[in-house]
Amino acid sequence: MLDRTVKIYVAGHRGLVGSAIWNNLRQRGYDNLVGYSHEELDLLDGAAVKRFFDEERPDAVVLAAAHVGEIMANLQYRADFKDTYASGLKNIRNCHINVGTGKELSIKDVAGKVIREIGFKGELCWDTSKPDGTLRKLTDVTKLHNLGWYHKVEIDEGIHRLYQWYLEGLQSLNMPEKGELLK
Numbered sequence: 001m002l003d004r005t006v007k008i009y010v011a012g013h014r015g016l017v018g019s020a021i022w023n024n025l026r027q028r029g030y031d032n033l034v035g036y037s038h039e040e041l042d043l044l045d046g047a048a049v050k051r052f053f054d055e056e057r058p059d060a061v062v063l064a065a066a067h068v069g070e071i072m073a074n075l076q077y078r079a080d081f082k083d084t085y086a087s088g089l090k091n092i093r094n095c096h097i098n099v100g101t102g103k104e105l106s107i108k109d110v111a112g113k114v115i116r117e118i119g120f121k122g123e124l125c126w127d128t129s130k131p132d133g134t135l136r137k138l139t140d141v142t143k144l145h146n147l148g149w150y151h152k153v154e155i156d157e158g159i160h161r162l163y164q165w166y167l168e169g170l171q172s173l174n175m176p177e178k179g180e181l182l183k
Contacts, residue, residue: 004031007032008025008060009062010062010064013036017064036052100139102138105155117163
């Protein structure tokens with residue numbers, strides 16, 4: 001395991017994955033964390049990135065900055081990802097390992113799964129005036145599988161758990177019931 005005093009830069013620390021990693025590191029006693037927003041550090045600006053590394057000199061880097069909205073994506077349940085990350089920190093050094101399910105789903109398919117789960121009866125509209133981005137983005141999880149780690153939660157179950165968690169949160173706040181939300 002890494003020494004808890006090392007300086008760790010988490011790129012994308014405000015996003016879904018990055019914030020999960022940031023919080024997991026904090027919970028495990030890593031307090032020397034560095035995170036910059038896109039406004040503070042544009043990762044596409046090579047000179048700015050070089051200055052950052054020259055000044056901050058992090059001991060470890062976690063790259064969680066990713067563009068959202070890919071057409072085909074390799075999706076994973078957040079808790080599975082955190083489990084992978086936590087176990088990987090103990091055993092992996094100086095190596096790039098893709099984390100994911102190794103399965104590819106279109107954003108349209110995922111949206112359909114969400115619609116079915118929540119019982120939405122309206123119309124889903126796509127803004128076709130915007131560029132599609134990367135048409136396929138499937139990560140190779142061979143290294144991860146060779147280490148003996150496999151995802152535990154399939155996408156349908158992950159969507160179901162997330163929606164149940166959301167509904168429980170609404171109930172605890174005395175918010176409207178499910179049917180009332182969809183009217």
